[in-house]
Amino acid sequence: MAKAFVIAETKAAAAELTCGARTLAEEVVIVSVGDVPTGVADTAFHIEIPAGNVADDAYVTVNRLFDESGATIVLAEPSLHVLSLVGRLAAHLGAATITGVSAFEDLTATSMYFGGTGVRKARATGEVSLFTVGAGVFDGSAATGTDSVEEVAFEAPDHAVVKTGTEALPESDVNLAGAEAIVACGRGFADEADLALARDLAAKLGAEVGCTRPLAEGVDWFPREAYVGVSGAVVSPKTYVAVGISGQMQHMVGCNGSETIIAVNKDKNAPIFKQCDYGFAGDLKTVLPALTAAL
Numbered sequence: 001m002a003k004a005f006v007i008a009e010t011k012a013a014a015a016e017l018t019c020g021a022r023t024l025a026e027e028v029v030i031v032s033v034g035d036v037p038t039g040v041a042d043t044a045f046h047i048e049i050p051a052g053n054v055a056d057d058a059y060v061t062v063n064r065l066f067d068e069s070g071a072t073i074v075l076a077e078p079s080l081h082v083l084s085l086v087g088r089l090a091a092h093l094g095a096a097t098i099t100g101v102s103a104f105e106d107l108t109a110t111s112m113y114f115g116g117t118g119v120r121k122a123r124a125t126g127e128v129s130l131f132t133v134g135a136g137v138f139d140g141s142a143a144t145g146t147d148s149v150e151e152v153a154f155e156a157p158d159h160a161v162v163k164t165g166t167e168a169l170p171e172s173d174v175n176l177a178g179a180e181a182i183v184a185c186g187r188g189f190a191d192e193a194d195l196a197l198a199r200d201l202a203a204k205l206g207a208e209v210g211c212t213r214p215l216a217e218g219v220d221w222f223p224r225e226a227y228v229g230v231s232g233a234v235v236s237p238k239t240y241v242a243v244g245i246s247g248q249m250q251h252m253v254g255c256n257g258s259e260t261i262i263a264v265n266k267d268k269n270a271p272i273f274k275q276c277d278y279g280f281a282g283d284l285k286t287v288l289p290a291l292t293a294a295l
């Protein structure tokens with residue numbers, strides 16, 4: 001009987017990955033280094049990370065729990081801490097990890113490569129198959145499992161990282177993952193003040209505001225978690241309004257799972273017009289107020 005071992009940090013990923021694990025295995029074990037994973041798996045463990053330690057160093061405990069589980073399939077959340085943990089587990093097992101999986105056919109996994117220029121199908125050889133799986137690949141709403149979660153003590157490795165200080169980052173209220181609609185801004189916005197036009201439209205639509213990478217990492221008008229694309233968030237809202245966005249592949253792979261894409265661009269030959277459902281060829285300063293007023 002195949003058993004799957006899920007490594008997670010957040011509640012949302014725990015629910016999605018355990019639901020996905022149930023399509024691949026008869027029994028599901030979860031270990032979380034963050035939120036307590038109630039009601040999602042047949043066996044559940046939680047590791048509380050002591051103050052002064054980092055979750056990445058929970059690998060001693062995670063590897064031991066895996067060895068004891070008898071699982072042959074590993075699904076891991078692609079958060080920074082869990083990526084580190086699954087890498088350590090792969091090294092421990094002498095196995096490879098297939099990363100960024102967007103779909104499964106049994107244990108054959110589909111993922112992007114070369115920054116989204118291609119899609120590949122891969123299958124692990126060996127006794128254990130390890131995968132990292134992004135948000136939204138599985139629907140976590142039907143997660144079921146035990147509410148009894150065993151607290152497992154953190155076992156520090158010989159050369160643990162010691163936290164010497166922490167600094168709070170400015171709070172970000174961006175929540176692209178759960179958004180039903182997103183208004184995304186690109187370099188077509190020449191002035192930061194013009195973003196108000198996108199925010200007005202978003203307010204009417206009840207949408208989140210996102211952006212392309214240059215607006216988050218070039219001019220810093222948005223926090224990092226607001227940009228969509230191969231190296232940012234992968235989103236699949238009902239409505240995605242791409243404003244002043246040319247439609248480069250690195251951006252589009254992050255939003256082409258949207259139900260409806262609407263583009264606003266002053267260049268009627270912009271590549272985005274070949275990738276959208278509805279397009280407005282015009283200056284955003286004219287089109288956005290008109291759209292907002294019409295809603």
Ligand SMILES: Cc1cc2nc3c(=O)[nH]c(=O)nc-3n(C[C@H](O)[C@H](O)[C@H](O)COP(=O)(O)OP(=O)(O)OC[C@H]3O[C@@H](n4cnc5c(N)ncnc54)[C@H](O)[C@@H]3O)c2cc1C
Nearest residue numbers: 186187188212213229230231232244245246251265266284
């Ligand atoms: C390894 C790698 C990873 C990357 N990862 C990402 C990623 O994850 N996400 C991402 O977004 N990018 C990513 N990029 C960058 C990506 O290649 C593009 O450069 C970027 O997406 C372009 O952003 P843009 O569409 O906002 O800008 P541009 O390509 O400059 O397009 C601006 C558009 O605005 C239009 N415009 C100008 N003025 C107006 C106006 N007044 N009204 C209406 N339209 C107007 C123009 O016609 C143009 O089409 C990555 C690049 C690399 C090399």
